Each structure stands twice: as structure tokens, then as C-alpha cells.
Amino acid sequence: MSAVESFTRAQVRERYPEWKVRMLNEVAEQLSKHDVFLVVDLTKTPANVVHKFRKKYRKELEYIRTLKNNIVRKAFEKSNIELPKEMDEALTGTNLFIATDENPFLVALKISKFSVPGYPKPGDIAETEIVIPAMDTGLKPGPMLSTFGKLKIKTMVKGGTIHIAKDTVVAKPGDVISPELVSVLMTLGITPVEIKLKLKGAYIKSLGRWVPASELLLDIESYKKELMEAYLNALKLGAEIAYPVPEVLELSLTKAMQNALKLAVESAWLTKESAPYLMSKAQAQAYALASQLGDLAKELGIEISNIQATQPVSTTQEKEEQKEEEEEEKKEVSEEDLSAGLGALFG
Incomplete structure (x- = not known):
């Protein structure tokens, strides 16, 4: 071996330590094995938080490790995977990397929910009391x-x-x-x-793109509310057109029953179901007719309780308003109502 060759190999060993080569191969292997590669920001994150996260999810997430950013870049290059520009820009500071085949949205949810009680640092801004x-x-x-x-x-x-x-x-x-x-x-x-981990985003190999945290972290409660509203609106529409599915037919039948009952009351069709409503309507019409007859009702021997007398009127303005309402009611009583009311009173 020449002196030049010896010097060159020594330079290589000094530039690329063995541990770096092993790490590079390890990351490249993870990139080839898994579809999702998440990046978590560890800036100002205590080591015990990372340790507890790794301990909690080591059985669920295949690979959780703190890596040098340049090793990750070289691993992409070694694996012949184009590193997205957005991900390259995110590889700053200290980061935790997670390789998995699990749904990235579920992993993002786990990361967002994970927290460890801790102490603030001088100069931090209090988020709560x-x-x-x-x-x-x-x-x-x-x-x-x-x-x-x-x-x-x-x-x-x-x-x-x-x-x-x-x-x-x-x-x-x-x-x-x-x-x-x-x-x-x-x-x-x-x-x-509550010390939390901050997700930067995830590289999804099957999509060939970097997905930022803003797209991965879903507002589950908001989605639940929107789905519920959509479901109720679908039920309303289905009930209107009587769409033949079990959930809708129950509502459609109830609505049909209500409409049939309303029609029976309007047309004075006597059935077991419509009888209470017809009696109530007849009674209301009878009261209206009695108020029209005035003193003549007493001469005819018609006894009717004065409902309005039991309602206290506290001010002159309320008395005037009540008087106006009575006059309006008198105007609204039609000949048909009078006939129906007389029928209810005298049979």
C-alpha cells in the first residue's frame, strides 16, 4: 500500500466515522421498509419527555430515534428518494424521526395528545393561570x-x-x-x-410528498360536529322525499301521520286519534262565539268561564293591548267558525 493510498483511507475514516456509516445504513433501511417518515421538533424539549414518549409507543411505532439532519439527507440520497424541498427546509435544529406504516393521521393524533407535566423556564410566557x-x-x-x-x-x-x-x-x-x-x-x-412534542410533518413515500403538520393534525371534534349536521340534513331530506331506507321511513311515517291528523282536524273527520283535537278546536270556537254573543249568551242560558278575568293586567298599556287583541279576535271569527261554535254549544 502506497503512502498516498494510506493517507486517503485515513482521511475517509476521519471524515466518515464508522458509527455514521452504520447510522446512515440504518436510516436508509428504514426508508426502504416503511411508508411514513415523521419529523418531530425537539427544540427546548427535555430529554425525559422524549424518553417517556419512546417508552409509551415503542411497541406501536416501529422506529423512533433522534438523528442528525445531514444523515437523514444522505439516507434519502442513498435510497434514491428525492428529498422534498419543504422537508429539507424543516430539517433544522434537533429532531426526532419516526418510521412507520401506520396511518400518519393517527400517529399525528398520538403525538398531539402526548404530554408530560413539567416546569416552565425563565422568560417563558404563561399559557394558563x-x-x-x-x-x-x-x-x-x-x-x-x-x-x-x-x-x-x-x-x-x-x-x-x-x-x-x-x-x-x-x-x-x-x-x-x-x-x-x-x-x-x-x-x-x-x-x-404540559410539555408537548411539536410535529413538523411527515414524508409519505406512497404519495411522494411532504405533508406539513397543519394538514396532519385534524380537529376531531369539529369533524364530528360536521358529520352529525350532515347526517341530520340527510335525514331531513330523506323524510321530505320518503326515501325508502329504515332510518328515513320511520321519520316519513311519523310525518305522514302528523299530516293526516292535521287534515282530519281541518276537515272535521272524526276518528279516535282526531277526536281530542276536534273537541279542543270546537271548544275554542265556542268560546269565540260566546264572546261575540255578549249579554245574549246569558239570556240564552249559556254559562262560560271568563278566562281573561283570571289573568292579571298590571298596567293601563297592557289593558289596552289586551283590548286590541280581543277586537282582532272578534274580527277573525268567520261565519264558518260561528256555525261550528253553535253546533258545539247546542248540538
Whole structure:
């Protein structure tokens, strides 16, 4: 072996360490085996969150690993797969990569629902209200009293330890988290933050395209609502045209029954079902006729309860409105109603 050859191979070994070559082959193999390759942003994500995610889903998701972005790029090149421009732009910072054949929308849903309780960092913006509850902190009086004082947390020393006197709101949504607050939360073991993983998107090999997270994360509740509305609208339309399927026929028959009953009442067709409605209509017409007869009703020996007398009228304006309504009702009583009313009264 010449000195030149030896030098060249040494350069290659130095440029491409063995672990990088193994990793490159591993990623290329995953790309060839699976259809979906997801990228998750790990910026500012504690290592324990990634560990818990991997532990929870290692049996469901075939491959979960933190990789160097350039190794992923070279794996695409090695596999003769064109790296989409959008994915190339997403390969920045620290990322977690997931290779699977599972539905990418379901995987995205799992990622969005996964969270681990944690502590905020100084300078973070509070997303929800943070409350320090009343408690015995177990802390001995000392410098911590000053920190509590800065956060306007009322304390008292009791039994040799610091007690928080009452529940205290120490941050509202939009507030900047101070170092003092982080210190108190960590000392007391209060984890008010839900640390989540942020999905960047997924490369779907069968489609040959990169799908961003905005298209993968579905609003399930919104879709449920839309499907329910569509189903109800379909039922209404089906009932209108009497579409012959079991779900619709039940509604169509109910509607037909209601229409038949309405027609029977309008045409005074007496049946077991229409009788109560006809009696109610006749009674209403009888009251209307009696109000038209006035004093003549008493002379004819017709007794009718004065329903309006039982309804209290509190103001002069209400009395006038009631009078106007009565006059309108009198005008609306037709000859047909009068005849029907007389028939109901005198048989």
C-alpha cells in the first residue's frame, strides 16, 4: 500500500466515522421498509419527555430515534428518494424521526395528545393561570421567605416550617415567567406546564410528498360536529322525499301521520286519534262565539268561564293591548267558525 493510498483511507475514516456509516445504513433501511417518515421538533424539549414518549409507543411505532439532519439527507440520497424541498427546509435544529406504516393521521393524533407535566423556564410566557396552593412547604425559615415575598405569596412560620397562608395566583395567561417563580415551583414540586412534542410533518413515500403538520393534525371534534349536521340534513331530506331506507321511513311515517291528523282536524273527520283535537278546536270556537254573543249568551242560558278575568293586567298599556287583541279576535271569527261554535254549544 502506497503512502498516498494510506493517507486517503485515513482521511475517509476521519471524515466518515464508522458509527455514521452504520447510522446512515440504518436510516436508509428504514426508508426502504416503511411508508411514513415523521419529523418531530425537539427544540427546548427535555430529554425525559422524549424518553417517556419512546417508552409509551415503542411497541406501536416501529422506529423512533433522534438523528442528525445531514444523515437523514444522505439516507434519502442513498435510497434514491428525492428529498422534498419543504422537508429539507424543516430539517433544522434537533429532531426526532419516526418510521412507520401506520396511518400518519393517527400517529399525528398520538403525538398531539402526548404530554408530560413539567416546569416552565425563565422568560417563558404563561399559557394558563398558575396557582400556588395553601400548604405546609416543609421548608425551614430562610432566604426562601424573601422569594415568597417577591411573588406576593403570604406566608407564616408554624411548627418550625414555612406555611403558605392561602391559594395565590402567581401568573396569569400572557405573563412572563420570572426566575423566582421557577425556583419556587421547582422547590415545591409544582408542575403547571404540559410539555408537548411539536410535529413538523411527515414524508409519505406512497404519495411522494411532504405533508406539513397543519394538514396532519385534524380537529376531531369539529369533524364530528360536521358529520352529525350532515347526517341530520340527510335525514331531513330523506323524510321530505320518503326515501325508502329504515332510518328515513320511520321519520316519513311519523310525518305522514302528523299530516293526516292535521287534515282530519281541518276537515272535521272524526276518528279516535282526531277526536281530542276536534273537541279542543270546537271548544275554542265556542268560546269565540260566546264572546261575540255578549249579554245574549246569558239570556240564552249559556254559562262560560271568563278566562281573561283570571289573568292579571298590571298596567293601563297592557289593558289596552289586551283590548286590541280581543277586537282582532272578534274580527277573525268567520261565519264558518260561528256555525261550528253553535253546533258545539247546542248540538
